[in-house]
Amino acid sequence: MMVANESPLHALSFDIEDWFHIVDIPGLDDPAKWDGLERELGTLVERRTDEILACLARHHTRATFFMLGWIADRHPSLVRRIAEAGHELGSHSYWHRRVYTLSPEEFRDDTLRSLDAIERASGVRPTGYRAPSFSILKGTEWAFDVLLDAGITWDASLFPAPRGHGGYPCTDAPHLFRATPSGRAMPELPLGVMRVAGRGLCFSGGGYMRVIPLWLIERGFTQFNERGLPVVVYLHPRDFAPDCPRVPMPIHRKFKCYTGMTTTFPKLEALLARHRFGTCSDVLRARGVLSE
Numbered sequence: 001m002m003v004a005n006e007s008p009l010h011a012l013s014f015d016i017e018d019w020f021h022i023v024d025i026p027g028l029d030d031p032a033k034w035d036g037l038e039r040e041l042g043t044l045v046e047r048r049t050d051e052i053l054a055c056l057a058r059h060h061t062r063a064t065f066f067m068l069g070w071i072a073d074r075h076p077s078l079v080r081r082i083a084e085a086g087h088e089l090g091s092h093s094y095w096h097r098r099v100y101t102l103s104p105e106e107f108r109d110d111t112l113r114s115l116d117a118i119e120r121a122s123g124v125r126p127t128g129y130r131a132p133s134f135s136i137l138k139g140t141e142w143a144f145d146v147l148l149d150a151g152i153t154w155d156a157s158l159f160p161a162p163r164g165h166g167g168y169p170c171t172d173a174p175h176l177f178r179a180t181p182s183g184r185a186m187p188e189l190p191l192g193v194m195r196v197a198g199r200g201l202c203f204s205g206g207g208y209m210r211v212i213p214l215w216l217i218e219r220g221f222t223q224f225n226e227r228g229l230p231v232v233v234y235l236h237p238r239d240f241a242p243d244c245p246r247v248p249m250p251i252h253r254k255f256k257c258y259t260g261m262t263t264t265f266p267k268l269e270a271l272l273a274r275h276r277f278g279t280c281s282d283v284l285r286a287r288g289v290l291s292e
Contacts, residue, residue: 007225007275007276008224008225008228008229008230008231008276008286009230009276009277009278009282009283009286010221010224010230010231010232010233010275010276010277010278010283011064011156011189011230011231011232011233011277011278011279011280011282011283012056012061012062012063012064012233012272012277012278012279013063013064013065013066013090013130013156013232013233013234013235013279013280014049014052014063014064014065014066014234014235014236014237015066015068015092015130015234015235015236016045016049016065016066016067016068016071016078016082016092016236016237017045017068017071017092017096017236017237017238018034018038018043018044018045018071018237018238019043019044019045019237019238019241019244019245020034020037020038020041020245020247021034021068021096022249022253022257023096023098023132023133023165024164024165025247025249025253026248027247027248028247031070031095034070041245042245044237044238044241044243044244045071045075045078045237046075046078048237048238048240048241049065049078049082049237050078050081051240051265052235052237052240053081053082053085053087055265055268055269055272056085056087056272057085059269059272059273061272061277061278062086062087062088062277062278062279062282063087063088063277063278063279064087064088064089064090064128064156064279064280064281065082065087065088065089065090066090066091066092066128066129066130066156067079067082067089067090067091067092067114067117067118067126068092068093068094068096068114069091069092069093069094069095069110069113069114069115069116069117069118070094070095070096070117072114072117072118072120072121072122073117073120073121076120076121076122077121079118079121079122080121080122082122083122083123083124087279088128088279088280088281088282089118089122089124089126090126090127090128090129090130090156090280091111091114091115091118091126091128091129091130091152092114092129092130092132093110093111093114093131093132094110094111094113094114094117095110096132097110097132098131098132098133098135098165098166099131099132099135099136099137099140099143099157100135100136100137100139100140101135104142104143104146107143107146108146108149108150111129111146111147111150111152112150115150115151125151126152127151127152127153127154127281128152128153128154128155128156128280128281129147129152129154129155129156129157130155130156130157130234131143131157131166133164133165133166134157134158134159134163134165134166134167134168134191135157135165135166136157136158136166136168137166137167137168138168138169141179141180141181142180142181143157144177144180144184144186145180145181145182145184147186148180148182148184148186152186153187153290154186154187154188154189154280154281154284154289154290155177155186155187155188155189156188156189156190156232156280157188158170158177158188158190158191159190159191159202160172160190160191160192160193160200161191161193161200161201161202163202168190170188170190171190172190172191172192172193172229173190173229173287174187174188174189174190174229174230174283174284174287174289175188175190175289176188176289187284187289187290188289189230189232189280189283189284189289190232191204191205191232191234192204192220192224192229192230192231192232194219194220194223194224195223196216201220203216203217203219203220204217204220204231204232204233204234205232205233205234205235206234206235206236206239207239207256207257207259207260209233209235209239209264209267210239210259210260210261210263210264210267211255211256211259211260214263214266214267214270217267217271218274221271221274221275230283230286230287231275232280232283233268233271233277235264235268238257238261239261239264240261240264240265241261242261242262244258244261246258
């Protein structure tokens with residue numbers, strides 16, 4: 001548990017997917033085309049993830065890597081390198097499909113396939129999960145029962161503010177999620193939301209972290225430190241890739257997907273130098289939400 005006057009242990013996480021695993025974009029949302037996109041426009045997932053691993057090694061920091069099963073099947077050596085570096089492996093699904101678009105049976109099959117792929121690649125079967133696009137919504141609480149039945153013991157899928165492909169009204173503190181149809185509890189590590197002019201703002205991951213200036217990100221950390229709560233940082237390999245291939249998409253999506261990519265590593269390096277980070281399960285255990 002946290003010692004008085006000690007800053008919270010924050011959670012550092014990476015969703016390991018390639019540049020074309022962007023949801024709801026015509027031309028990218030058909031898995032049958034992904035191999036062709038790799039051949040035609042290239043892949044960046046191994047190179048950028050290796051750069052992330054090197055950054056974490058410099059700062060002696062462990063993180064959670066939520067692996068796409070599709071990536072684990074095609075880049076098993078990458079999964080092994082992550083595990084051998086001492087990081088935690090979690091599942092990010094197999095096909096990167098939003099949970100609310102699936103039936104419980106489809107979600108179960110996708111989850112089990114992802115767990116099998118990651119275990120084949122690394123020898124480690126994940127016990128943590130993050131839904132693509134934080135896509136567990138009101139009405140899809142059955143997903144937690146499916147995850148529990150699959151052997152998942154903690155989750156990091158809830159986004160406690162409205163967003164394009166997700167959003168669930170819940171506390172932004174680590175907690176036991178109990179609104180499952182079965183009544184079973186799932187240890188949950190939700191994203192955090194800072195307050196700006198009385199409104200909630202996500203500040204610690206993905207496009208939000210690339211677009212928002214470092215001083216405002218630090219303001220969010222200060223708010224969470226004052227509340228004694230952990231910040232959850234989440235990033236993707238493409239967040240670090242100014243050379244990411246561009247594809248047609250609406251202007252608002254283009255802004256969020258491609259802006260600020262040259263700023264991500266400097267921001268991450270600054271945060272690693274100023275704050276304490278660990279894996280998602282480390283944070284849940286430190287908060288007493290997940291048992292040893």
